[in-house]
Amino acid sequence: MKRFIFFLPLIIFIIISIFLLIYLLQKNDPKNPPSALLNKEIPKFEVKNLFDDKEVITQENLKDNFILLNFFASWCAPCKVEHKMLFKIKNDLNNLLLVGINYKDKVNDAKKYLQNEGNPYSFVGLDRRGMVGLEFGVFGLPETFIINKEGFIIYKHLGPITEKIFNEEIKPLVQ
Amino acid sequence: MVSIIGFLFLCLSIITNLFVVFANIINFFKLSFNKIIFISRFATIFILLSFLTLIFAYIISDFSNYNVFQNSHSSKPILYKISGAWGNHEGSMLMWITIMSIYSFIFSFVKKIDESLKFKTIFFQSILFILFSFYLVFVSNPFLANNVNVSDGLGLNPVLQDPALAIHPPALYLGYVGYSLIFSFAIAGIVEKKINNEWFRVLKNWSLFCWSMLTLGIGLGCYWAYYELGWGGWWFWDPVENVSLMPWIAGLALVHSLFISKGEQVLTKWIVFLSILCFSLSIFGTFLVRSGILTSVHSFASDPSRGLFILLIFFLITGFGLTIFLLKMPEDKKSIKLLLLNKTSSLIINNIIMIIACLTILLGTIYPIIIEVLTDTRISVGGPYFNSTVLPIMLPGFLLMSIAPSLSWQTNKLKNYKYYSLVLISLSVLIVFISIFTYLNPWLFIGLFLGSWIILASLIAIIFIEKKSFKLKFLKNINAYIAHIGVGILIIGITFSSLLKEENDFSLNVGEEISFANSIILFEEITVESKNNFQKLRGKFIIKKNDINFAQIEAGKNYYHVSKTITTEAGIYHDWFKDIYILLGGQENEKWSIKIYNNPLVSLIWIGIFIMVISGLLGVTKK
Numbered sequence: 001m002k003r004f005i006f007f008l009p010l011i012i013f014i015i016i017s018i019f020l021l022i023y024l025l026q027k028n029d030p031k032n033p034p035s036a037l038l039n040k041e042i043p044k045f046e047v048k049n050l051f052d053d054k055e056v057i058t059q060e061n062l063k064d065n066f067i068l069l070n071f072f073a074s075w076c077a078p079c080k081v082e083h084k085m086l087f088k089i090k091n092d093l094n095n096l097l098l099v100g101i102n103y104k105d106k107v108n109d110a111k112k113y114l115q116n117e118g119n120p121y122s123f124v125g126l127d128r129r130g131m132v133g134l135e136f137g138v139f140g141l142p143e144t145f146i147i148n149k150e151g152f153i154i155y156k157h158l159g160p161i162t163e164k165i166f167n168e169e170i171k172p173l174v175q
Numbered sequence: 176m177v178s179i180i181g182f183l184f185l186c187l188s189i190i191t192n193l194f195v196v197f198a199n200i201i202n203f204f205k206l207s208f209n210k211i212i213f214i215s216r217f218a219t220i221f222i223l224l225s226f227l228t229l230i231f232a233y234i235i236s237d238f239s240n241y242n243v244f245q246n247s248h249s250s251k252p253i254l255y256k257i258s259g260a261w262g263n264h265e266g267s268m269l270m271w272i273t274i275m276s277i278y279s280f281i282f283s284f285v286k287k288i289d290e291s292l293k294f295k296t297i298f299f300q301s302i303l304f305i306l307f308s309f310y311l312v313f314v315s316n317p318f319l320a321n322n323v324n325v326s327d328g329l330g331l332n333p334v335l336q337d338p339a340l341a342i343h344p345p346a347l348y349l350g351y352v353g354y355s356l357i358f359s360f361a362i363a364g365i366v367e368k369k370i371n372n373e374w375f376r377v378l379k380n381w382s383l384f385c386w387s388m389l390t391l392g393i394g395l396g397c398y399w400a401y402y403e404l405g406w407g408g409w410w411f412w413d414p415v416e417n418v419s420l421m422p423w424i425a426g427l428a429l430v431h432s433l434f435i436s437k438g439e440q441v442l443t444k445w446i447v448f449l450s451i452l453c454f455s456l457s458i459f460g461t462f463l464v465r466s467g468i469l470t471s472v473h474s475f476a477s478d479p480s481r482g483l484f485i486l487l488i489f490f491l492i493t494g495f496g497l498t499i500f501l502l503k504m505p506e507d508k509k510s511i512k513l514l515l516l517n518k519t520s521s522l523i524i525n526n527i528i529m530i531i532a533c534l535t536i537l538l539g540t541i542y543p544i545i546i547e548v549l550t551d552t553r554i555s556v557g558g559p560y561f562n563s564t565v566l567p568i569m570l571p572g573f574l575l576m577s578i579a580p581s582l583s584w585q586t587n588k589l590k591n592y593k594y595y596s597l598v599l600i601s602l603s604v605l606i607v608f609i610s611i612f613t614y615l616n617p618w619l620f621i622g623l624f625l626g627s628w629i630i631l632a633s634l635i636a637i638i639f640i641e642k643k644s645f646k647l648k649f650l651k652n653i654n655a656y657i658a659h660i661g662v663g664i665l666i667i668g669i670t671f672s673s674l675l676k677e678e679n680d681f682s683l684n685v686g687e688e689i690s691f692a693n694s695i696i697l698f699e700e701i702t703v704e705s706k707n708n709f710q711k712l713r714g715k716f717i718i719k720k721n722d723i724n725f726a727q728i729e730a731g732k733n734y735y736h737v738s739k740t741i742t743t744e745a746g747i748y749h750d751w752f753k754d755i756y757i758l759l760g761g762q763e764n765e766k767w768s769i770k771i772y773n774n775p776l777v778s779l780i781w782i783g784i785f786i787m788v789i790s791g792l793l794g795v796t797k798k
Contacts, residue, residue, distance in 0.1 A: 006504065009448065010497040013455070016541060017490050022548050024466060024482045104741075129761045 041151055043135040047125030050102055050110055057099075057123060059151065065097045066174050067147040070121070071133060073105040074113035076141040082160035086120040089166060093174050100124045103133050103141060146173060178240045181228030182318040185269075188221035188276070189308045192301040199298045208294045212283050215297050218304070219280035226273040229317055230260045238328050241319040242266060248328045250708040251336070258341035264465065264481075265317035267344055271461075272307045274345075274352040275300070282356055282381075288373050295363035296356070303355050306488050314481045333709070333735040333742045337403045343395040347419065350389025351461070354422060354454040357382050357429075361450035362496060365503045370443055378450070379433040380795050385453075386426040387791030393419050394784035401777070402745060408673075409780065412561040417540045418460030421533050425453045428529040434655075435522045440508040445526075447505060451496035456533075458489045463540070516589070518582040521575050528572040535564050573625050573666065577632040580655050581639075591639050598631050622670025629663035651797040658790035665783025671776040678773075682766045692755065692773040695719040701767070710734045714759045714767065718748055730757040730769075751778055 042059050049055035062069075068089065072079040090098055100121035102110045107126065114124065127133055136145065146155040155173055157165060195215045198206055206214075232240045233256045236249040246263040247256060261267045279300040283293065311317075360378060364370045396419070401409035410416060429449040432442055466482025539556045546554055582589055589595065606624050633656040643649065650657070681689055683698045690696075697717040704711040713731035717724050730746025748755040753775045760768035 006444075006501060009452075010494075010501065013493055013497060017486065017494075019541070019545050019548055020462070020486055021483075023544050024486060026548065 050124040063151040069145040071143045074109040079142045104130045177232045178318040184225035188218045191218035195301045219276040222276045233260045241321040242317040244321045255336045265315045278356040292369045296359045299359035339399040347392025351457040353385030357450045358454035384795045391788045412558045422456040424533040443505040455493040521579040577629040581636045626663045626667035633659045654790040654793040661783045661786030668779030681769045730759045
């Protein structure tokens with residue numbers, strides 16, 4: 001029995017190591033932390049239209065459609081990289097509605113950005129203080145959520161959407 | 176070019192350490208111990224040069240180095256260019272192994288210890304160095320070349336641009352990494368069977384030094400969180416804070432155990448075990464933070480291979496340490512004298528309490544990981560768990576520490592117990608009176624009582640020491656009491672600042688006044704100013720009391736052009752009794768949202784920590 005006590009630290013240590021190893025191998029990609037919102041209803045929010053500040057949308061307006069909610073900003077270089085991909089998504093998936101949320105940006109910069117790069121979004125919301133981003137738990141830009149017809153978040157991606165991610169992860173979800 | 180030189184020095188250092196290790200296993204050159212130790216010192220010089228090269232690359236903004244490009248910018252102030260060298264993952268790991276090597280360098284000059292013991296320690300230290308340097312070379316090399324030609328860098332994370340944070344990592348690492356030497360020395364002691372009085376003395380000095388540095392590092396981290404993060408507090412039971420607290424508590428237990436042993440060879444098993452534990456917990460903390468398992472301000476962008484590599488290092492080192500410990504378990508030469516209430520028994524009870532506290536924190540920290548592996552659900556364990564488990568566990572320890580230093584080694588008697596009882600009774604009466612006339616919640620009562628009792632009891636002990644003086648030698652003798660006074664001050668500071676904190680949200684126009692915490696706060700104006708590498712938005716607030724302006728605070732935000740980030744700059748009015756802490760939020764229809772805190776007695780926290788560090792360092796130099 002006394003001997004066992006001395007083995008205890010080693011045993012605890014090995015158990016902890018095994019758990020850490022499994023955890024590390026299982027998923028944990030630190031670049032893509034899982035969202036607590038996954039498979040939950042979208043949080044309540046309200047954003048003004050970038051081009052017309054009298055028009056407002058809320059979570060209610062996002063129901064009954066497949067929505068791709070994309071957080072972007074004019075100051076975000078990876079967003080620019082992703083931008084072309086958004087047009088492709090729009091063309092390939094007709095049943096998907098693209099909603100952009102302009103995150104912590106200046107109104108003029110955002111307008112200029114969409115003029116130069118083109119506007120793939122059906123609606124662009126203005127989130128100047130990042131409050132909507134806070135509701136969605138946005139880690140960094142660009143960040144993309146896919147919302148199903150019932151208003152549940154079914155997918156989240158942090159970082160630019162690439163061809164591969166689009167084909168392998170987003171397409172099967174929406175089709 | 177600079178990077179190549181730095182990398183070359185790194186390689187030279189690894190080769191030298193490999194040589195030291197092989198010379199120990201197969202000594203084909205027939206070198207004496209002294210010669211090998213002499214050679215090992217070159218490894219330190221090489222790695223130091225390598226680290227200085229990286230700092231130099233940062234100072235001259237050499238963007239052909241990928242690490243510099245990623246983490247620096249030419250318009251940064253020079254201080255933050257230098258601290259940028261360790262403000263990122265790769266650079267800080269280089270600092271880690273540099274400090275590790277410096278420890279063995281200084282250790283190689285320690286006199287009066289057995290030569291074979293010294294030699295074995297440096298041998299183990301070299302092995303540790305090689306393990307970590309492989310990690311550096313293969314998965315986080317700070318000397319990678321930048322393959323695009325750029326004119327400027329991406330900038331250091333602005334929240335890290337703070338003087339406290341420039342010295343927080345080096346201090347913390349002096350503690351964390353210092354435990355590597357404790358580890359090597361303990362293992363060398365049991366392998367060589369050289370656990371004697373000298374071994375105890377050397378271990379005590381070094382572990383006290385590491386512990387003091389760790390305290391300083393953690394303290395600076397808290398200070399930074401309080402002033403820079405703008406969350407209105409200084410400790411959040413964040414996983415990153417917890418992982419630094421675990422080696423700290425284990426190190427504290429180690430220092431106290433070494434004190435019990437007093438050079439007599441008792442509790443040897445326990446001491447060796449704690450020495451292994453301290454370093455294991457240090458690597459464990461590094462692993463959790465750097466693998467990206469814990470997301471926080473400390474998790475630099477990382478990839479999973481790094482996590483696996485550190486896990487492997489953690490597994491090898493801790494597994495090796497614990498196995499050697501089992502195989503070559505040291506035996507005590509004497510038995511310890513346990514009485515109902517003597518110094519030894521109270522210290523042992525304290526040790527048990529500390530280990531339970533440490534395990535409780537460990538459980539809270541890894542519980543979410545275990546749950547996620549088993550059930551695939553994500554939970555988080557936060558403040559409420561730790562506050563309601565760790566604090567009550569620590570309470571009896573705090574009670575004991577007030578009188579423990581005055582207890583006798585040999586008998587159950589407490590010297591001058593009359594004075595202690597007198598002070599205890601009058602203090603109790605006083606606090607009961609205070610609690611009747613003011614509103615005190617039970618925790619406040621407990622905290623105030625414990626804190627002042629620890630301070631008073633330590634003072635009584637100091638008063639009854641014969642031959643008082645203000646010489647350094649006397650201060651060294653009473654360093655344990657001084658440290659305990661520091662803890663008492665810290666407890667009072669923590670209790671008041673966390674329980675009597677006032678917090679309020681306002682929405683104000685410029686020029687509006689509000690009353691808060693017995694004073695009037697006037698929101699005078701908003702200014703915008705352009706600085707070298709950032710833009711400053713400041714709200715000016717004037718605090719008035721009885722129509723007299725007695726302070727002016729500027730709170731606001733900084734916008735950093737390069738990294739496109741905004742940092743919150745809390746405006747703090749600070750005096751000995753309270754901090755008024757203002758955060759400027761966003762603007763909506765001419766009104767600014769403003770958060771104001773009144774944090775009483777925060778300064779006592781910093782004073783307490785400072786006293787603990789100083790008295791720890793005094794103890795290191797004690798003969």
